[in-house]
Amino acid sequence: MRSRIGIGLIGFGTIGTGVVKLLSQHQGLLRERVGVPLELVKIADIDLERPRGVKVKPGSLTREATEVIHHPGVDVVIELIGGIEPAKGFILEALRAGKPVVTANKALLAQEGREILDVLRETNQELGFEASVGGGIPIVKAMREGLVANSYKYIYGIINGTSNYVLTMMETEGLSFQEALTDAQAKGYAEADPALDISGVDAAHKAAILATMAFGRYFSLSEVYVEGLEGMDLRDIRYAKELGYRVKLLALIKGGPQVEIRVHPTLIPSDHSLAKVDGVFNAIYIEGDAVGPTMFYGQGAGEMPTASAVVADIVDIARDLLKGVRRRVPPFSYENLERDVQVKPMDEVVTRYYMRFTAQDRPGVLSKISGILAKRGISIESVIQKGRRERGTVPVVMMTHEAKERDVRLALSEIDNLEVIGGKTVLLRVEDGRRRC
Amino acid sequence: MRSRIGIGLIGFGTIGTGVVKLLSQHQGLLRERVGVPLELVKIADIDLERPRGVKVKPGSLTREATEVIHHPGVDVVIELIGGIEPAKGFILEALRAGKPVVTANKALLAQEGREILDVLRETNQELGFEASVGGGIPIVKAMREGLVANSYKYIYGIINGTSNYVLTMMETEGLSFQEALTDAQAKGYAEADPALDISGVDAAHKAAILATMAFGRYFSLSEVYVEGLEGMDLRDIRYAKELGYRVKLLALIKGGPQVEIRVHPTLIPSDHSLAKVDGVFNAIYIEGDAVGPTMFYGQGAGEMPTASAVVADIVDIARDLLKGVRRRVPPFSYENLERDVQVKPMDEVVTRYYMRFTAQDRPGVLSKISGILAKRGISIESVIQKGRRERGTVPVVMMTHEAKERDVRLALSEIDNLEVIGGKTVLLRVEDGRRRC
Numbered sequence: 001m002r003s004r005i006g007i008g009l010i011g012f013g014t015i016g017t018g019v020v021k022l023l024s025q026h027q028g029l030l031r032e033r034v035g036v037p038l039e040l041v042k043i044a045d046i047d048l049e050r051p052r053g054v055k056v057k058p059g060s061l062t063r064e065a066t067e068v069i070h071h072p073g074v075d076v077v078i079e080l081i082g083g084i085e086p087a088k089g090f091i092l093e094a095l096r097a098g099k100p101v102v103t104a105n106k107a108l109l110a111q112e113g114r115e116i117l118d119v120l121r122e123t124n125q126e127l128g129f130e131a132s133v134g135g136g137i138p139i140v141k142a143m144r145e146g147l148v149a150n151s152y153k154y155i156y157g158i159i160n161g162t163s164n165y166v167l168t169m170m171e172t173e174g175l176s177f178q179e180a181l182t183d184a185q186a187k188g189y190a191e192a193d194p195a196l197d198i199s200g201v202d203a204a205h206k207a208a209i210l211a212t213m214a215f216g217r218y219f220s221l222s223e224v225y226v227e228g229l230e231g232m233d234l235r236d237i238r239y240a241k242e243l244g245y246r247v248k249l250l251a252l253i254k255g256g257p258q259v260e261i262r263v264h265p266t267l268i269p270s271d272h273s274l275a276k277v278d279g280v281f282n283a284i285y286i287e288g289d290a291v292g293p294t295m296f297y298g299q300g301a302g303e304m305p306t307a308s309a310v311v312a313d314i315v316d317i318a319r320d321l322l323k324g325v326r327r328r329v330p331p332f333s334y335e336n337l338e339r340d341v342q343v344k345p346m347d348e349v350v351t352r353y354y355m356r357f358t359a360q361d362r363p364g365v366l367s368k369i370s371g372i373l374a375k376r377g378i379s380i381e382s383v384i385q386k387g388r389r390e391r392g393t394v395p396v397v398m399m400t401h402e403a404k405e406r407d408v409r410l411a412l413s414e415i416d417n418l419e420v421i422g423g424k425t426v427l428l429r430v431e432d433g434r435r436r437c
Numbered sequence: 438m439r440s441r442i443g444i445g446l447i448g449f450g451t452i453g454t455g456v457v458k459l460l461s462q463h464q465g466l467l468r469e470r471v472g473v474p475l476e477l478v479k480i481a482d483i484d485l486e487r488p489r490g491v492k493v494k495p496g497s498l499t500r501e502a503t504e505v506i507h508h509p510g511v512d513v514v515i516e517l518i519g520g521i522e523p524a525k526g527f528i529l530e531a532l533r534a535g536k537p538v539v540t541a542n543k544a545l546l547a548q549e550g551r552e553i554l555d556v557l558r559e560t561n562q563e564l565g566f567e568a569s570v571g572g573g574i575p576i577v578k579a580m581r582e583g584l585v586a587n588s589y590k591y592i593y594g595i596i597n598g599t600s601n602y603v604l605t606m607m608e609t610e611g612l613s614f615q616e617a618l619t620d621a622q623a624k625g626y627a628e629a630d631p632a633l634d635i636s637g638v639d640a641a642h643k644a645a646i647l648a649t650m651a652f653g654r655y656f657s658l659s660e661v662y663v664e665g666l667e668g669m670d671l672r673d674i675r676y677a678k679e680l681g682y683r684v685k686l687l688a689l690i691k692g693g694p695q696v697e698i699r700v701h702p703t704l705i706p707s708d709h710s711l712a713k714v715d716g717v718f719n720a721i722y723i724e725g726d727a728v729g730p731t732m733f734y735g736q737g738a739g740e741m742p743t744a745s746a747v748v749a750d751i752v753d754i755a756r757d758l759l760k761g762v763r764r765r766v767p768p769f770s771y772e773n774l775e776r777d778v779q780v781k782p783m784d785e786v787v788t789r790y791y792m793r794f795t796a797q798d799r800p801g802v803l804s805k806i807s808g809i810l811a812k813r814g815i816s817i818e819s820v821i822q823k824g825r826r827e828r829g830t831v832p833v834v835m836m837t838h839e840a841k842e843r844d845v846r847l848a849l850s851e852i853d854n855l856e857v858i859g860g861k862t863v864l865l866r867v868e869d870g871r872r873r874c
Binding site: 018030033034035137142145147148149151216273276290292294295298302305308309311312319320322323324325329330334335336 | 585
């Protein structure tokens, strides 16, 4: 029986510092829960000078990640530098050195996960990635273990805090997209370069990971349909509200003969639990065929919430090491990630739509628009048209019944070519949520 | 390596039937996730005649629980008969026969858990009890593993669906307590004898289990302060609403040098996430020192949600059996359940209060009441007094600042003896929630 578990950390940034703090603050508590001490043995970072407000043992710092990986006292390697390289190289090197790995690196898993999975199988090693989705929310464990008896029907996630903060500020404070983003940056919620968050790509990384666990075959970022918040107009948030909806950047995953995996701004009913998730909070709604609707809620980012997830993974692996077992739970929930599951092409997706047309203020426009929609079999549920002119044009807002994406796109390209249309039509998708929760 | 995991079921009632259904429906899916088939070998129930709408293998039914326990093909024993005896005897017999056990039996764990724990340790066996709290919500796993890096500060649970349904119907439909309860019974949400639910004892059982996992020493039902919904008056729900609160039967668990474990009707702010949990849904809000506020939401009862939790436990144990390990995770989160943790006596609890006095409609009453409160150091935050007479008395509603329970009780017993008071004062506690989530 091992008398301790040695931890090596690569990446002493915000989350890394949180992990160091947590291991130190809860040394006693963790020992009571795990049975032996978790001991931080070695830390690598390119910057060893920056003050981080935590004490580490003298001699434990290094600029060389390989010193961490190959240190004989290191039983588990934590990768917290993010990005593809050199993170991937370090993870593969650690696995091949016979050491289990914990990471928060969603980009790597969603883009190069196939290679990581191959090496995991080849080395019969473990990978913890609880921190890669939903920050401190133990959603990976819930999907992989807690809800293991379920076939997943619907997974809806608000899994990017920055974009949710921006949308919340637009709606509640009436800020423009740019104003809200600037505010998020000023408050430290958004990176100097917020592109990954705002474009929806960060949420898509996470959606790919959730879908892989749900359906048992590897999904990469390239299979996720993504639209971001760029160009989001306050007017659409207001019209949505008038119609009883809120706009959220939602990751939608749906089971079926062909699965759907998409991330885009989405109208959801104001009384759905997800609609009430504001600011930087994350929430994942999961509907399983046995459990019904469930929701998991918490802080999706930040030093200590994310560190909470990293340390949970360390404990999970420590418990396996202490019992001398490996891969007790398959990293992505299935023993074999080769299930025959296809992604439904976006053109085939059927959903409800919100459309805002920029119409010339002339008679007959509404009839032309609705005529083209009708020709494609798209039926209109409700219309808002108000007298208010904007430089000779009026906004016409329509909610449709269920329609096929391809038909909607064809109809809109025809409509946008009409002489009476003064600008590109805004198209948003609507999700009514399944059973309310 | 085992080629299958054999399951024995004691109790073929609602949940037991759900487990049988789930194991059959998801035979293939579970095999893909676990690696080997989960095979239902033997089922015991006193009633073998009742049609249950599921097919079982011929010869697998018996009236004798011991046949299940000692069947050589049974690797895991599921106890779903509930209550203290004979459930306890069966569980102890299974453990002593070297078989891990899965149960949904909160009453047993909260009342006789000490003995079960002793036998678990003595036999070095496992016990799964995910289904005992929050139905299908994987809250036991979350507390024991997903949030293992946290010291628990606050746990607030809406963990009895029947009482939450009753309160929801009172508030939204304006029903009296008795009308709402009759409705719950008609809809099948409440038992013919709803005493355990309405009295708060069912929630207290669950609170004792959550506190045991949170703080690392066994807490029994007798250490939980309990008040139920009996006599809940619609007027108080309405006044609470006017003050910006909703009334929920809340389980409150607070960390500290002395911990608090109590269940009672509680005013919580209307904009707190817990306040929006309606009907038969359950939710558990957990604030950990690292993760911050989190919330877990879902159906707290019912055939399939509860079966989802039972089968998750079966899978957890199956994975241990397949790897040949035992007690990889301590059943109640700590290796040793002997931590020195005291429960704060209810008299010492400090909280805010809602009081409704039944005052004679005479001058000077308010000054008498507030004088007695002031003498005990209880300061008033707000008062609602309206002209409306009820048989010569008027309701006077007060919200206090934080005060000590003992002082409040002493003050109320003095006030209730005043000649100008026409009935027993209604006392409810207020919880502002910690950080909103």
